[in-house]
Amino acid sequence: MNPRSVKKTRLQLLHQYYSYTGFYKFLGTSLKKALPPILLFIAGLLIINYFVININDLLIYVTENYADYIVFSVFFASESLLGLIPPEIFIAWSDKAASPILYLSILALLSYLGGVISYFIGKAITKIPSVHEYLEVKMAKHIKNTRKWGGFLIVVGALLPIPFSITSIAAGMIRYSFVSYLLFGLLRFVRFYLYALAIFNLV
Incomplete structure (x- = not known):
């Protein structure tokens, strides 16, 4: 049988499409950019812990002096606004809670919901001509890639140390499928649990 006559599978066609559009190169570049911040954060955490202030003591102070709902509120506001x-x-703070896994799960849920709010902020922004034009210039490349690769870019935003809110705003601005956004965004939970494995052993 002539190999050329063999019909390509959907997976092969997707692979060909992402190869031609440069998605794999973009993903590789994103991973390379993501690794240094992670390593710098870990190194900074260790330096602060050993030479500036004991992080354990700091986190214990926060847990003893601030109500949980205040910390959760600050985090939710941050995750909803860029x-x-x-x-x-x-995540490090949750390790000092009475139920670390529960608090970590609440943080992951708040981050996910914050992304949803950011998605609708993105949709609302498109109704303000001057703001829309400004963001189109500043985020042009990000939005272009979101249009091209859709869910894959949301996956990158959910898993890597890129502000998930920014990716969510961009998804809202291009009116990416909300149901698909919600499904891909669930990987935000995976990120929190994976990072917790490392951070809980550091602090």
Whole structure:
């Protein structure tokens, strides 16, 4: 049988498409960019712990002096508005709670819900011409890639140390399928549990 006459499978066609569009190169570049921040965070955490202030003592102070709902509220606000505070700080905080896994799960859920809010913020932004134009310029490449690769870019935003809120806003701006967004966004839980495995053993 002539190999050329063999019909390509859906998987082969997808592989061919992502190869031609440069998705694999983009993903590889994203992974390379993601690794240094992770290593820097771990190194910074160790340096602060040994030379500046004992992180265990700091986290215990926070848990003893601030109500849990305040910490959760600050985290939820951050995850809903551009992800300004690194989630790793809150993951480390959850390790000092009476039920670390429960608190970690709540953080993961709040991050997921914060992403949903960001998605609708993105949709709302498109209704403001001046803001929309500004963000289209600043986030042009990000939005272009989201249009091209859709769910895969959301997966990258959910798993890697890229502000998930930014990816969610971009998804909302291009009106990416909300149901698909919710499904891909569930990987946010995976990220929190994987990071917890490392962070819980550091602090």
